[in-house]
Amino acid sequence: xxxxxxxxxxxxxxxxxxxxxxxxxxDPLLARALAGCADFKAEAEDVLPVMTGEGWRVxxxxxxxxxxxxxxxxxxxxxxxxxxxxxxxxxxxxxxGLSAVESAELAYGMTLRAWRPSERYRxxxxxxxxxxxxxxxxxxxxxxxxxxxxxxxSAAAVGASxxxxxxxxxxxxxxxERFVERLDxxxxxxxxxxxxxPAAAGLNLLAAVGQGSVHPPRLVLLRWxxxxxxxRPVAFVGKGITFDTGGIDIKPxxxxxxxxxxxxxxxAVAGVLLALAARKAPVNALGVxxxxxxxxxxxxTRPGDVVxxxxxxxxxxxDTDAEGRLVLADALAYAAAIGKPCWMIDLATLTxxxxxxxxxxxxxxxxxxxxxxxxxxxxxxxxxxLLWRLPxxxxxxxxxxxxxxxxxxxxxxxxxxxxxxxRFLQHFVPTELPWAHLDIAGVAGVDxxxxxxxxxxxxFGVRLLDRLVADAFEGA
Amino acid sequence: xxxSFAKPSLPAEGALVVGILEGRVLTASAKLVDExxxxxxxxxxxxxxxxxxxxxxxxLAAPAGLTVQRLLLVGLGKADSIDALAAxxxxxxxxxxxxxxxxxxATVAIDVIDGxxxxxxxxxAHVAVAARLRGYRFDKYRTKExxxxxxxxxxxxxxxxxxxxxxxxxxxxxxxxxxxxxxxxLASEPANVIFPATLAAQAKGLADIGxxxxxxxxxxxxxxxxGALLGVGQGSERESLLVTLRWNGxxxxxAPVAFVGKGVTFDSGGISIKPAGGMEDMKWDxxxxxxxxxxxxxxxxxxxxxxxxxxxxxxxxxxxxxxQRPGDVVxxxxxxxxxxxNTDAEGRLVLADALWYAQDRxKPQAMVDLATLTxxxxxxxxxxYAGLFTPDDDLAERxxxxxxxxxxxxxxxxxxxxxxxxxxxxxxxxxxxxxREAGSVTAAMFLKRFVKDTKWAHLDIAGVTWAKxxxxxxxxxxxxFGVRLLDRFVADYYEKR
Numbered sequence: 001x002x003x004x005x006x007x008x009x010x011x012x013x014x015x016x017x018x019x020x021x022x023x024x025x026x027d028p029l030l031a032r033a034l035a036g037c038a039d040f041k042a043e044a045e046d047v048l049p050v051m052t053g054e055g056w057r058v059x060x061x062x063x064x065x066x067x068x069x070x071x072x073x074x075x076x077x078x079x080x081x082x083x084x085x086x087x088x089x090x091x092x093x094x095x096x097g098l099s100a101v102e103s104a105e106l107a108y109g110m111t112l113r114a115w116r117p118s119e120r121y122r123x124x125x126x127x128x129x130x131x132x133x134x135x136x137x138x139x140x141x142x143x144x145x146x147x148x149x150x151x152x153x154s155a156a157a158v159g160a161s162x163x164x165x166x167x168x169x170x171x172x173x174x175x176x177e178r179f180v181e182r183l184d185x186x187x188x189x190x191x192x193x194x195x196x197x198p199a200a201a202g203l204n205l206l207a208a209v210g211q212g213s214v215h216p217p218r219l220v221l222l223r224w225x226x227x228x229x230x231x232r233p234v235a236f237v238g239k240g241i242t243f244d245t246g247g248i249d250i251k252p253x254x255x256x257x258x259x260x261x262x263x264x265x266x267x268a269v270a271g272v273l274l275a276l277a278a279r280k281a282p283v284n285a286l287g288v289x290x291x292x293x294x295x296x297x298x299x300x301t302r303p304g305d306v307v308x309x310x311x312x313x314x315x316x317x318x319d320t321d322a323e324g325r326l327v328l329a330d331a332l333a334y335a336a337a338i339g340k341p342c343w344m345i346d347l348a349t350l351t352x353x354x355x356x357x358x359x360x361x362x363x364x365x366x367x368x369x370x371x372x373x374x375x376x377x378x379x380x381x382x383x384x385x386l387l388w389r390l391p392x393x394x395x396x397x398x399x400x401x402x403x404x405x406x407x408x409x410x411x412x413x414x415x416x417x418x419x420x421x422x423r424f425l426q427h428f429v430p431t432e433l434p435w436a437h438l439d440i441a442g443v444a445g446v447d448x449x450x451x452x453x454x455x456x457x458x459x460f461g462v463r464l465l466d467r468l469v470a471d472a473f474e475g476a
Numbered sequence: 477x478x479x480s481f482a483k484p485s486l487p488a489e490g491a492l493v494v495g496i497l498e499g500r501v502l503t504a505s506a507k508l509v510d511e512x513x514x515x516x517x518x519x520x521x522x523x524x525x526x527x528x529x530x531x532x533x534x535x536l537a538a539p540a541g542l543t544v545q546r547l548l549l550v551g552l553g554k555a556d557s558i559d560a561l562a563a564x565x566x567x568x569x570x571x572x573x574x575x576x577x578x579x580x581x582a583t584v585a586i587d588v589i590d591g592x593x594x595x596x597x598x599x600x601a602h603v604a605v606a607a608r609l610r611g612y613r614f615d616k617y618r619t620k621e622x623x624x625x626x627x628x629x630x631x632x633x634x635x636x637x638x639x640x641x642x643x644x645x646x647x648x649x650x651x652x653x654x655x656x657x658x659x660x661x662l663a664s665e666p667a668n669v670i671f672p673a674t675l676a677a678q679a680k681g682l683a684d685i686g687x688x689x690x691x692x693x694x695x696x697x698x699x700x701x702x703g704a705l706l707g708v709g710q711g712s713e714r715e716s717l718l719v720t721l722r723w724n725g726x727x728x729x730x731a732p733v734a735f736v737g738k739g740v741t742f743d744s745g746g747i748s749i750k751p752a753g754g755m756e757d758m759k760w761d762x763x764x765x766x767x768x769x770x771x772x773x774x775x776x777x778x779x780x781x782x783x784x785x786x787x788x789x790x791x792x793x794x795x796x797x798x799x800q801r802p803g804d805v806v807x808x809x810x811x812x813x814x815x816x817x818n819t820d821a822e823g824r825l826v827l828a829d830a831l832w833y834a835q836d837r838x839k840p841q842a843m844v845d846l847a848t849l850t851x852x853x854x855x856x857x858x859x860x861y862a863g864l865f866t867p868d869d870d871l872a873e874r875x876x877x878x879x880x881x882x883x884x885x886x887x888x889x890x891x892x893x894x895x896x897x898x899x900x901x902x903x904x905x906x907x908x909x910x911x912r913e914a915g916s917v918t919a920a921m922f923l924k925r926f927v928k929d930t931k932w933a934h935l936d937i938a939g940v941t942w943a944k945x946x947x948x949x950x951x952x953x954x955x956x957f958g959v960r961l962l963d964r965f966v967a968d969y970y971e972k973r
Binding site: 353355356357358359360361362388390391393395396414415416417418419442 | 852858859887889892894898915918
């Protein structure tokens with residue numbers, strides 16, 4: 001991605017168009033090529049590539065001038081990339097008459113949309129998914145300003161790509177140990193990585209979830225210290241079930257392979273830490289990843305087992321497939337105890353119920369803190385990683401009452417499991433600590449192409465939380 | 477149960493109820509009784525775990541120094557937390573404790589409590605209405621109930637010095653309670669008793685109190701083009717009906733507030749038939765329409781100064797040789813076509829035409845529909861909140877506030893365009909289901925397509941219409957959720973003062 005004041009020669013030239021304005025004014029070639037073509041409306045995200053006698057022309061709809069904000073430009077960038085990546089041009093000059101900031105946002109959208117799963121899982125490329133586009137030059141009056149802005153945005157893109165890479169990795173390539181190894185990449189950016197054996201640290205819930213697997217569970221602490229030592233960190237906690245069979249309460253076979261993505265929360269946390277470090281954010285951040293593989297075996301946790309949590313409360317494990325809340329309970333309590341954070345936010349592909357409630361368009365937000373809720377909602381809107389607040393009340397304690405232990409992890413009766421899960425977690429968080437839980441089960445992956453992510457993992461949460469930190473700590 | 481108000485005096489018989497504040501602080505009446513009984517209350521509290529916390533209760537039999545058979549202590553909680561809902565919770569506890577204790581008469585002594593959010597008269601009125609609400613019982617089909625299994629409590633006397641004002645305030649609340657009882661009766665009735673014609677007949681009963689009733693049959697609906705509603709009912713032997721209930725209490729021609737109710741008197745699912753387990757619950761799939769009828773009764777009885785109109789679509793969804801099939805395409809009154817993918821997503825089909833009719837015919841200033849619409853809302857919000865869907869922030873605030881005030885809680889759910897694509901059909905304008913994800917939201921998005929520019933809100937009450945356990949003012953069973961909420965909504969925002 002290059003920014004330039006002058007139009008560089010390339011295989012393709014992208015030009016802008018607005019609704020209601022004739023296309024190709026001052027560009028006789030394009031005017032001729034599009035003569036009589038009426039169905040291109042030039043709405044935002046409309047892209048029309050045309051093969052002309054002088055190479056590719058790509059008409060990019062910019063929409064109405066009002067509402068031309070960062071979000072729209074990213075989407076336009078994403079749409080442009082998706083339309084031409086495999087079409088033919090290897091190099092593209094984008095000349096849409098955009099300012100430096102707009103150019104950077106457009107390039108950011110292209111970068112986000114450009115993520116592809118690693119080729120390592122294929123022995124030869126899929127001919128349907130070939131990417132030919134290799135060089136993009138965005139023309140703008142102030143290329144240096146655009147480059148600076150883009151560098152700042154790219155940090156989040158790097159974080160999001162890292163998270164997507166982790167989510168898409170098959171579970172035999174991302175066992176708990178392999179997950180931990182992959183985190184070495186963060187060290188290059190100045191993030192410290194500490195790995196803890198859950199059983200030795202009293203994280204018995206995390207240990208119990210992982211005990212059925214030959215790959216032992218791990219708690220990982222990631223620290224980015226961008227602010228003075230004394231500043232309390234913001235803590236992000238992620239559910240990292242590298243594969244979730246459901247355990248003894250095994251899941252049905254259909255779509256079980258999707259459970260390789262049940263570590264998307266932990267991946268997002270790693271991605272956020274990477275993004276903060278990559279742009280040297282002036283903040284202290286603690287990432288806590290609860291990593292385990294939930295397997296069926298002769299030594300797996302049984303339904304009915306009672307386990308004492310790190311926080312001291314005992315939990316009767318009614319359903320071994322409600323394991324995310326178990327690993328998070330210990331991770332949250334541990335993060336609060338050792339990190340003394342100013343805020344704590346967890347992300348987890350936690351419940352099917354949140355998909356029934358909100359689908360793939362919004363993640364569930366649970367918090368008792370109205371200010372944190374407002375900050376998260378604002379960051380979510382700005383990044384188009386949308387949230388919807390759902391109830392968090394002690395009324396659900398009834399559903400979490402165990403006959404023999406302090407708590408049970410769920411109920412079998414049909415009910416609002418996402419709400420119950422959130423309330424369960426709240427029992428492990430100190431009351432005075434502002435805390436929010438994001439249930440991302442519906443949004444961590446998409447099954448059709450979106451503006452900033454193709455079908456597959458989204459990296460949901462990385463941009464949102466990077467933005468939250470920027471808004472809260474950097475006055476950006 | 478007969479309820480009356482009287483000046484304070486210690487009763488000679490039955491049960492006596494006094495309030496205790498948190499921390500075992502005696503109210504004036506409790507003090508009086510404690511003195512009269514030589515410290516019985518203080519001793520009883522000391523010997524038990526009763527501390528006066530909200531809704532705690534301690535029943536004392538044969539208290540010395542009194543002629544009553546029983547003395548009931550009920551916790552009031554902290555003085556500054558005493559509001560109308562706390563009063564109702566108190567009244568509900570009284571009934572729960574005494575309904576079958578053996579006494580026919582109970583006297584509840586109400587005191588002025590310093591620092592409370594409401595005065596004694598309000599407190600007393602809300603205790604009384606709670607007694608009515610919690611004392612509701614649907615026992616008409618029990619032919620062999622033993623006397624000892626029936627409630628013993630027949631009469632409740634609420635005593636306080638401001639008995640006059642309390643009685644006047646209760647009269648208003650009592651009207652609403654009448655509406656609630658009617659709604660509960662209708663929802664509790666089995667589907668061989670309540671079907672479109674008999675439910676319409678129940679609505680017609682409101683003519684006596686000044687509600688205008690208009691009933692459209694299948695022929696007339698066909699003429700109006702209500703293909704969506706008619707399709708749902710076509711498998712049943714029973715004729716589908718659309719009933720309009722009008723209460724014109726505003727003394728002017730102001731645009732009415734409209735309430736639209738889903739009235740599927742039995743929902744077998746149709747050809748997309750439901751599993752057998754729990755299917756009997758589908759008798760209350762007309763809960764939304766029952767709320768509309770009960771609400772109209774409440775408004776009429778208390779002569780609300782508002783123009784209100786209720787529109788209820790009454791159908792029975794049955795599988796049969798004439799039933800509609802999955803894949804059928806129907807044309808709604810709005811002209812929009814619908815591919816019926818799942819005949820068990822029928823509520824939205826009924827509402828589509830009922831909503832269109834209500835706004836087309838009455839041009840309401842605001843329109844609220846209620847429906848036991850989706851199973852997804854039970855998974856989304858459980859039994860504590862009904863789902864609130866509206867594009868209008870003001871309406872959302874008004875409804876949420878009204879719900880909070882009466883203890884019928886709403887939680888707003890999203891209603892944005894991206895969900896709309898889930899109901900795109902391959903061959904028609906839309907399909908009637910959008911898949912498992914966000915099932916309640918896509919149902920609401922479907923309804924939104926049948927609302928023009930009217931201010932509109934949709935309440936998905938599938939999780940709150942039938943309670944599996946007792947609540948403060950709702951015995952297990954039909955709750956009538958929505959009657960009190962919408963009555964309050966009308967009173968606070970639409971009534972002429």
